[in-house]
Amino acid sequence: MTNPSLHDAADALRSRCRRVFESGGKRYAYYSLPELAEFAEAKLDRLPYSIRVLLENLLRHADRDDVGGTLPLEVLRNYHERVGKDTIPLMLARVMAQDVSGIPALIDLATMRDAMARAGGDPSRINPRIPVELIVDHSLEVDHAGKDGALDLNVALEYRRNRERYTFLKWAQHAVDNLSIVPPGAGILHQINLEHLARVVFVDHSQDPPLAYPDTLAGTDSHTAMINAVGVLGWGVGGIEAEAAMLGEPLSFLLPPTVGVRLLNRPKAGVTAADIVLTLTRLLREAKVVESFVEFTGPALDSDALTLEDRATLANMSPEYGSTCGFFPVDATTIDYLRRSARDEDAIELVERYCRLQGLWRDADAPEPEFSRVVELDLATVEPSAAGPRRPHERVALPDIPASFLAACPQAGPRASAAAPAQLDHGAVILAAITSCTNTSNPSAMIAAALLARKARARGLRVREWVKTSFTPGSKVVSDYLRASGLQADLDGLGFHLAGYGCASCGGGSGPIAPDVQSAIESRGLTVSAVLSGNRNFEGRIHPLARANYLLSPPLVVAYALAGSVRMDLTKEPLGLAPDGSPVYLSDIWPDNAEIKEIEKRYVTPDRFRTQYADISKGDAGWQTLPSGGSMLYEWDPDSTYVRRPPYIDQRPPANRAVCGARPLLVLGDSVTTDNISPADGIRPDIPAGRYLQDCGVSPSGLHTFIARRGNHEVMMRGTFTGGRLANELLPQGPAGSTLVMPERRVASIYDAAMHYLAASVPVVVVAGREYGTGSSRDWAAKGTRLLGVQAVLAESFERIHRSNLVNMGVLPLQFEPGVTRNSLGITAETRFDIDVPDTIQPNGWIDCRITDADGTRTIRLQARLNTVHEEAVWRKGGILISMLDHFLMGGQAPATA
Numbered sequence: 001m002t003n004p005s006l007h008d009a010a011d012a013l014r015s016r017c018r019r020v021f022e023s024g025g026k027r028y029a030y031y032s033l034p035e036l037a038e039f040a041e042a043k044l045d046r047l048p049y050s051i052r053v054l055l056e057n058l059l060r061h062a063d064r065d066d067v068g069g070t071l072p073l074e075v076l077r078n079y080h081e082r083v084g085k086d087t088i089p090l091m092l093a094r095v096m097a098q099d100v101s102g103i104p105a106l107i108d109l110a111t112m113r114d115a116m117a118r119a120g121g122d123p124s125r126i127n128p129r130i131p132v133e134l135i136v137d138h139s140l141e142v143d144h145a146g147k148d149g150a151l152d153l154n155v156a157l158e159y160r161r162n163r164e165r166y167t168f169l170k171w172a173q174h175a176v177d178n179l180s181i182v183p184p185g186a187g188i189l190h191q192i193n194l195e196h197l198a199r200v201v202f203v204d205h206s207q208d209p210p211l212a213y214p215d216t217l218a219g220t221d222s223h224t225a226m227i228n229a230v231g232v233l234g235w236g237v238g239g240i241e242a243e244a245a246m247l248g249e250p251l252s253f254l255l256p257p258t259v260g261v262r263l264l265n266r267p268k269a270g271v272t273a274a275d276i277v278l279t280l281t282r283l284l285r286e287a288k289v290v291e292s293f294v295e296f297t298g299p300a301l302d303s304d305a306l307t308l309e310d311r312a313t314l315a316n317m318s319p320e321y322g323s324t325c326g327f328f329p330v331d332a333t334t335i336d337y338l339r340r341s342a343r344d345e346d347a348i349e350l351v352e353r354y355c356r357l358q359g360l361w362r363d364a365d366a367p368e369p370e371f372s373r374v375v376e377l378d379l380a381t382v383e384p385s386a387a388g389p390r391r392p393h394e395r396v397a398l399p400d401i402p403a404s405f406l407a408a409c410p411q412a413g414p415r416a417s418a419a420a421p422a423q424l425d426h427g428a429v430i431l432a433a434i435t436s437c438t439n440t441s442n443p444s445a446m447i448a449a450a451l452l453a454r455k456a457r458a459r460g461l462r463v464r465e466w467v468k469t470s471f472t473p474g475s476k477v478v479s480d481y482l483r484a485s486g487l488q489a490d491l492d493g494l495g496f497h498l499a500g501y502g503c504a505s506c507g508g509g510s511g512p513i514a515p516d517v518q519s520a521i522e523s524r525g526l527t528v529s530a531v532l533s534g535n536r537n538f539e540g541r542i543h544p545l546a547r548a549n550y551l552l553s554p555p556l557v558v559a560y561a562l563a564g565s566v567r568m569d570l571t572k573e574p575l576g577l578a579p580d581g582s583p584v585y586l587s588d589i590w591p592d593n594a595e596i597k598e599i600e601k602r603y604v605t606p607d608r609f610r611t612q613y614a615d616i617s618k619g620d621a622g623w624q625t626l627p628s629g630g631s632m633l634y635e636w637d638p639d640s641t642y643v644r645r646p647p648y649i650d651q652r653p654p655a656n657r658a659v660c661g662a663r664p665l666l667v668l669g670d671s672v673t674t675d676n677i678s679p680a681d682g683i684r685p686d687i688p689a690g691r692y693l694q695d696c697g698v699s700p701s702g703l704h705t706f707i708a709r710r711g712n713h714e715v716m717m718r719g720t721f722t723g724g725r726l727a728n729e730l731l732p733q734g735p736a737g738s739t740l741v742m743p744e745r746r747v748a749s750i751y752d753a754a755m756h757y758l759a760a761s762v763p764v765v766v767v768a769g770r771e772y773g774t775g776s777s778r779d780w781a782a783k784g785t786r787l788l789g790v791q792a793v794l795a796e797s798f799e800r801i802h803r804s805n806l807v808n809m810g811v812l813p814l815q816f817e818p819g820v821t822r823n824s825l826g827i828t829a830e831t832r833f834d835i836d837v838p839d840t841i842q843p844n845g846w847i848d849c850r851i852t853d854a855d856g857t858r859t860i861r862l863q864a865r866l867n868t869v870h871e872e873a874v875w876r877k878g879g880i881l882i883s884m885l886d887h888f889l890m891g892g893q894a895p896a897t898a
Contacts, residue, residue: 007063009068010064010067010068011063012069013036013072013073014031014060014062016035016039017031017032017033017036017039017059018030018031018032019032019035019357021353021354021357023346023349023350024345024346024349024350026209027209027210028203028210028211028212028350029207029209029210029211030212030354030357030358031056031059031060031213032357032358033052033055033056033059033358033359034358036055036059036072036073036076037359040073040076042076042077044359045359045366045369046367046370047076047079047369047370048258048260048293048295048327048369048370048371049231049329049360049362049369050233050258050295050325050327050329051075051258052359052360053214053216054075054233054255055072055075055076056213056214056360057090057091057214057216058071058075060213061089064089066087066089066250066252066870067089074086075255080372082255083254083255083256083257083372084254084255084256084257085254086254087253087254087255087843087867087868087869088252088253088254088255089250089251089252090216090251090252092216092245093130093199093202093213093214093215093216093217094130094132094133094202094215094216094217095128095130095132095133095217095218095219095220095242095245095246096132096134096189096193096197096217096218096219096220096221096234097132097133097134097135097189097220097239098134098135098136098137098189098220098221098503099134099137099138099139099165099169099184100138100139100507100680100707100710100778101221101238101239101710101778101779102220102239103165103168103643103710104710104779104780105220105246105779106134106168106172106176107168107643107646107711108239108240108243108646108881109127109128109176110172110633111645111646111649111881112126112649112881112884112885113633113634114633114634114645116885116888116889117633119889121888123632124632125888126247126888127176127177127178128176128177128179128246128247129178129248130178130245130246130248131178132178132179132246133180133197134169134179134180134182135181135186135188135189135192135193136166136169136181136183136186137184137186137187137188137189137502138502138503138507138707139161139162139165139184139509139708140154140158140184140472140500140501140503140509141154141157141158141161141504141509141510141511142154142433142472142499142500142504142505142510142511143157143511143512144499144511145495145497145511146470146495146496146497148497150470150497150499150500151497151498151499151500154499154500155184155500155620155622156622158184158500159622161704161708162184162642163626164640164641164642164643165642165643165708165711166184166623167627168634168642168711170623170626171628171629171630171634173628174629174630175630175631182616182617183617183618183619184619184622184623185500185502185619185620185622185623186475186476186501187473187474187475187502188437188440188475188501188503189219189437190221190223190224190226190227190316190437190441190474191226191473191474191475192474192616194226194229194312194341194437194441195441195475195477195609196341196609196616198227198230199215199232200215200330200338200351200355201213201214201215201351201355202214212350212354214231214232214233215232216232216233216234217232217234218236218237218241218242218245218251219235219236220236220237220238220239220779221236222319222776222801223317223319223437223438223535225316225318225323225326226312226315226316226437226438226441228315228326228328229308229309229311229312229315229316230312230328230330230337230338231327231331231355231360233325233327234325235324235325236319236801237251237804238778238779238782238801238802238804238805239779240779240782240783240805240808240809240881241804241808243880244880247888249880249884252868252870252871253324253867253868254843254867254868256291256292256293257292257373258292258294258295258369258371258372259284259287259289259292259294259295259323259371259372259374259375260294260295260296260368260369260371260372260375261280261284261295261296261297261298261326261374261376261377262297262298262368262374262376262377263296263298263300263301263305263306263377263379264298264300264376264378264379264380265300265305265378265379265380266300266303266305267305267379267380267382268380268382270384270593271379271382271383271384272384272444272445272448272555273306273314273439273442273444273553274313274385274438274439274445274552274553275382275383275385275553276310276314276377276379277313277314277316277438278385278386278387278392278551279382279383279385279395280314280317280321280377281317281320281392281393281395282387282394282395283321283375284321284322284323284375285393287375288322289322289323290800291323291324292323292324292372293323293324293327294318294321294326294327295326295328295371296311296314296328297369297371298368298376299364301328301331301333301362302363302364305379306333306379307337307442307444308333308334308337309337309441309442309443309444309445310442311333312441313438313439313441313442313445314326315327315328316441316535317392319535319775319801320392321393322799324800329360329362330351330352330355330361330362331362331363332363334351335352339606340604340609341606342606342607342609342610342613383397384397385397385398386398386401386550386551386556387550387551388401388404388548388549388550388551389404389408389409389537389539389547389549389550389566390408390537390538390548390549391537391538392535392537398569399569399571401566401569402415402427402566402567402569405427405529405566405567409426409527411527412426412427412567413426415567422464422563422565422567422568424466424517424520424526425526425565426526426527426528426567427527427528427529427548427565427566428526428528428529428564428565429466429528429529429530429561429563429565429566430466430467430468430513430517430521430528430529430530430543430545431468431470431510431513431530431532431542431543431546432468432469432470432530432532432557432560432561433469433471433472433504433505433506433510433530433532433534433557434446434449434470434471434472434491434496434533434554434558435470435472435473435503435504435505435532436503436505436506436532436533436534437474437503438533438534438535439533439534439554440473440474440478440533440554441474441478443478443481443600443604444596444600445533445554445555446473446478446482446554447482447485447487447599447600448553448554448555448596449491449496449533449553449554449555449558450485450487450488451490451555451591451595451596452555452559452590452591453487453490453491453496453558454490455591456494456558456575456584456589457494461562461575461578461584461589462562462576463494463495463561463562463564464562464563464564466514466517466520466564467495467561467564468510468513468517469495469496470496470505470510471491471496471497471499472498472500472501472502472504473498473501474501475501475612476501476612477604477608477609477612479498479501480611481603481604481605481608484603485599485602485603487599491558494558494561494562496561505534505542506532506534506535507536507680508541508680508705508707510542510543513545521545522545527547527548528545528547528548529546529549529550530543530546530549530550531549531552531556531557531560531561531566532550532551532552532557533551533553533554533557534551535551536776537549537551538673538675540675541675544681548566550566555591556570559575559586562575562576563576570586571586575589640712641693641698641712641715642708642709642712643711643712644712644713644714646713647787648783648786648809648879649881649882649885651878652877652878653810653876653878657812657837657875657876658835658836658837659763659765659792659833659834659835660763661762661832661833661834662763662765662791662832662833662835663742663757663762663764663765663829663831663832663833664764664767664827664829665721665739665750665753665757665764665766665788665790666728666730666739666750666766667728667730667766667767667822667828668727668728668729668766668768668769668772669727669729669768669769670768670769670770670771670796671769671770671774672726672771672772672774673774673776674773674775674776674778674781675723675775675776675778676721676726677720677723677778677784677785678706678719678720678778678780678781678784679719679722679723680705680723680778681705681706681707681723682704682705682706683703683704683705683709683719684703685700685703687719687722687737687749688718688722688749688752689706689709689715689716689718689719689722690703692714692715692718693715706719710780713783713787716780716783716784717751717783717784717788718751719784720781720784720785720787721750721784722736722737729822730828730829731747735747737749737750738750739753740829741753741757745829750788751788754789754790758788764788764789764790764791765791765792765793765794765833765835766790766792766793766794767793767794767795767822768794768795768796769795769796769821769822770795770796770797771798772793772796772797772802773798773801773802773803773806774802775799779805781802781805782802782805782806782808782811783809785806785809785811786809786810786811786879791811791835792811792812792813792814792835793811793812793813793814794815794816794822794833794849794862795813795814795815795816796815796816796821797815798813798815798865803865807865807866807871807874807875808879809879809880810874810875810877810878810879810882812835812837812866812875813865813866814847814849814862814863814864814865815862815863815865816860816862816863817860817861817862817863820860825851826853827851828853830853831853832852833851833852834849834852835847835848835849835862836848836849840872843866843867843868843869843871843872844863844864844866844867845864845866846861847862847864848860848861848862849861849862
């Protein structure tokens, strides 16, 4: 500690609030929030429950310089006045990762070990300081679907394509301390976290008595917030930010406002959790909850209107409605779920006992907290819904889907005849995927889909021949209860065979469609669609040919596979004809809620969870045969095209961070996604990344995907700003992935232009519109930006995770004043930027920028989106990895969180 008086105050506060309780015949210590409230003469029950979790963390770590004895008291006494002013350093209980972002994070740790050893330090100090759980779930591609044996064929391909990556993970599993890996084939990380990993209450057994505290986490995937359904506070962060947390750094952010979502009544029969969350996503996007905590409240939580799995669906899509998290306090529904999912009985008792003692338990008698503001949703008003055709918050009622398609794709023109059966034409459904943790974690949704399939088969319906169907659940528990109940056979009968366990279509791993279908689409210039039970539907993400993508509940995915087109109104038009020629409507085969609940009660039992999770870390035969072991330092293969040592930890910026004479590398529009910035799809032979790999000896057929090659910076930097249909306004007519090199006005690929500017020592910037960096928490969207030499991104607004990633890679996010845009400024390829960077920038402070073009020079103000003093220090160092390496080289040692 550097402040003795602060240290004394913190010690006194912690000592006063430390208490001991018993649970399951054992003694536990904890830091009491009610005792803190009594000392502060403040009411704990006025605070939102999610903020109480932050408060406990501040109290437990009050001995840190960045907390002290005063911050917990300020948050408790004056929460609403302190919103946006106090920096909260959250010391996490654990970090969770998937393979796409987890492998680069571990590569960075291996690189830090190298740098530590080269500088004469001890590389063994570079280890996670808190538990890290990595689940391999993003590498599955659905090459085979709609047939028996699809699972085995896809798994074999997965191991063949990813052997280098998985071998690296095997090294990490043995060489890196405090790391647990769930091998491929087990499911999706968020569903595994919900069903198995989440503790709700953590216990530090190194203390006597053991210390109990809330389970908190950050995940390297934006849908980490799903775990808020069980009262675990957590959300997605960039892989770079997660690395800092692994090494003992706090997750620092400004104290957020909390938006209460008051849920009323109960949903009507036939309305699913997917319908509710799609309605909620649009509602909260309009309410502008970005960088807020959302916390659910209201009488619907005190009834059986929503199951815990329904809550998980609502929490899962918090990135889509824009908030940091969507939090449900711990209550009787939480305890019931922990018991149903086979958690240890002593642990369940500890959760309830601890949460009741701490004021973290919610029931009908508890007063509603005082939120920053409240939004109401009457569940009885929710109708069957979809989201699309291009964004998750574009909620559309089921009857309005045809009109939404035509509005987005007017080139399709009107249907020839509403009475004619669906054809492979504009609006045809080419992919129908039951996928994603969002919905496959919900037994009622899965059983409903299978029952609809059963009833459709009984009426003689079949899936249209141009539709590729697939089923990729988030855990083996799902396939277990579907198989045991006989329902999987009905899904198989319509082509929804089990194709693997992983994110698959939701993450862009849909695989190819039938060659004859693809040929017909391309030759006829058709605008076709995909339907999936996922959470992301950005154009180009699901499949390059699917221009219109709709998010739906699992039973509606089955229904549209039968119908074959999104241009049909399923509330009025038949799904198809029975063998006798009679029409079959969706209402004829929609399953009854009582039937769903009966099957769920009978087959979704604790024994299935217990069996499927007994050996989850063991892996299948493919994993067990991979080589393992090795030294403390990873032995880099110079010929590898999958795993390479990245250079950015060696690239330190100058002390003077001013940007002089910068050129715009790209000028972009609104809602640029991280998919656009850093694609996940297949690598084409004719782009810079494809040409690089072919120069390395990789055949055109073996180029694989960007998502698989994220351990190779040479591939990823060449792919940056080439995803989807990203439109560079410097070259409005294309070609895609290109820009103008100035002053020659030469057209070049983004990568070649960036390398030209780097060689000429000309800095570059990116200019964009609103909501820059929306979507997945892809660290390479920031890493690639940095390696292309981009010094700053100028935008009208930033999405939370990508803004943080830019800072942690040493790229300065700059925000225009309200009303100022790239268009109002007249930004062109001729524009030059001189950005004044003072020696110190206050959090979210303003700096000057001079813009020079043919009309002369003018000065504008830009807000430096460095939200905290800590972020400014990290940015000046050139990023969090350099900052942490210097910390360890100087002998620093981050404390463990408990």
